[in-house]
Amino acid sequence: MGLFYHIGKYFLLLFRVFAKPEKFKIYYRETIKEIDKLGLNSIWIVAVISVFMGAVITIQTAYNTDNPMYPKYLIGLTARDTLLLEFSSTIIALILAGKIGSNIASEIGTMRITEQIDALEIMGVNSASYLILPRIIASVIFTPFLTLMSMIIGIFGGWVAGVSTGVMTTQDYVYGIQYAFIPYYIVYALIKIAIFAFLITTISAYHGYYTSGGSLEVGKSSTKAVVHSSIFILLFNVILTQLLLS
């Protein structure tokens, strides 16, 4: 069935997700649980990737600008802007699509095929809202912190790599990362990651929620969740960049 069928069904699901919660206390507790599972558990991977990407960007820029014509501070400036503009939001979002997207789709998908979702419905619980809303809130709240952390760690990684390989001095780098700094880039990145987080959780939850069949289908849903989230992240990256930076 076509793309429009899925988009329509996706919005109908969102409609149910944003219904008034039955009991705030329970939703609050679920949200805290999800922050732990989706957010805190992602700190490690984000930190590791950021430090290495910061390092690589710095070394590559250094070798590409290895010419007396270019000032050394260009290295720090490039590392900073690459991290702020693209890496810490878009690339991190793609990584998270793989990590939390597959987690959400397989968890909700398993609940579907083992009739746990039916069990919720039969108790009179709005299963869509109960299962999806806490995940949306948790990831939209927490991912901006991951992005900020990624920026800081990435810039730190760049400094370590640059200084230890001797392609630049600490002064060059510190001067570079402060040169022509536009604070709005950070806001831009935070808006992007929040929207990407919304896309990842809702698209993955959609695929999980409408899983039917057995464990094979859970695997398929999980794959679809990652692929579709990634595509929509890239698409929205273009749209948001046009809207926010032009």
Add this chain to the structure above:
Amino acid sequence: MIEVKNIAKSFNGVPVLKNIDVLFEKGKTNLIIGQSGSGKTVLLKSIVGLHDIEQGKVIFDGTVFNELNFKDKKEMRKQIGMLFQGGALFDSATVEENVMYPLNMFTELTYSEKRDRANECLKRVNIINANQLYPAEISGGMKKRVAIARAIALNPRYLFCDEPNSGLDPQTAILIDDLIKEITVEYNMTTIVNTHDMNSVMEIGDKVVFIYNGAKWWEGTRDDIFDSENEELNKFIFASKLSQKIRDLKNRH
């Protein structure tokens, strides 16, 4: 009492339920029997509203359930307990938390009151000393019993069980059947049980409805089931060598 009036359901144009009319009585265990794939689960889920039906009515003690609006339906569901084919316990919660779940969601009891009620239900189904275990850590029969405990936590008026004893040894299966029967009488519930187990029919079949290919083919009690002239029903009942032997022995006298 639950009345089902002329309901039908199809998936992608393929009819699965065909104009079913049946009455399920209060305080009795009503059984739906039939081959695998005959439509038992779909019938049960259509009655409780997990599937939307295409025509007909489902009436719970005078209330036309399938025509209620979303909110009233939700209210009504608090009076419904259901046991799913696989138990459907929440994996991420302990046994005790599973039974407490409906209480958390729908009552204003204090934590200790809720825990007491949960333990009362667990004791009722003979689960003791397993409160802190997770569903993955208990046996299939225990899962079914915990699921029953969860289903009765809110004192429902209607209980639905989808194959409560599939995958269990005969002894445990009978235990579960008896439990369902006892609870039904004790709380005066309207209970509907899906099964393809002839033992269950003999144990607890106050009323038996035989579904064949999505249609109601026969109904009666466990006492008249063996005397029925219905060809498909006989095929279903006497599928096993054991039941054939019993019939032959009976006929000899």
